[in-house]
Amino acid sequence: MKRLWTPAWIARHVAMVVLVVGFLALGWWQISRAASGNTLSWAYAVEWPIFAGFVVFVWWREVRHTLRGPAATAPEAATGAGGTPDPAVRGVRRPVRVTRVPVAADTTDDADLTEYNRYLTWLNANPGARPGDYPG
Missing domain, CATH: 1.20.58 (Methane Monooxygenase Hydroxylase; Chain G, domain 1)
Incomplete structure (x- = not known):
């Protein structure tokens, strides 16, 4: 009190x-x-x-x-039995499995467009990921 x-x-x-x-x-x-x-x-x-x-x-x-x-x-309140994260507890994120996607050779000369397309390809390959998880 x-x-x-x-x-x-x-x-x-x-x-x-x-x-x-x-x-x-x-x-x-x-x-x-x-x-x-x-x-x-x-x-x-x-x-x-x-x-x-x-x-x-x-x-x-x-x-x-x-x-x-x-x-x-x-x-310790955010973990369930066996120390695994409990998704019922707010603020606990499940780990995202990141998949590395090889990027095909791009024939465009625009580096920003190439990077943006690489970013979109990565987001498509990792549906559970957030944009902040992007390794590039």
């Missing part, structure tokens, strides 16, 4: 309270405007409390994430 009382978290708590109170006050102000005849204000009267609810939702999600702590992101 001490993790939620650091200076950064105190600022987050204060920001959450200020935003929620402000959004609810704006919603109340829109209700008073709508009651005086401004029909568009009825939509805003509903919208501001939804914004306040969203702020509470994000704050609560961040509190839960902080209280879970680093155990959920530790390397």
Whole structure:
């Protein structure tokens, strides 16, 4: 629980309270405007409390994430039985098997086009790979 009382978290708590109170006050102000005849204000009267609810939702999600702590992101939590990577754990990538593809001789004089075609050939030969995995 001490993790939620650091200076950064105190600022987050204060920001959450200020935003929620402000959004609810704006919603109340829109209700008073709508009651005086401004029909568009009825939509805003509903919208501001939804914004306040969203702020509470994000704050609560961040509190839960902080209280879970680093155990959920530790390397030993990312492995399953036998030390194999568990794909159910977020952030764990399966290894990509890279296949070397020989490039046919290209008759074009454009070096950039040749390199781009080599890159596309490699991507086609390695369907599970990401563009950042390209060895060239």
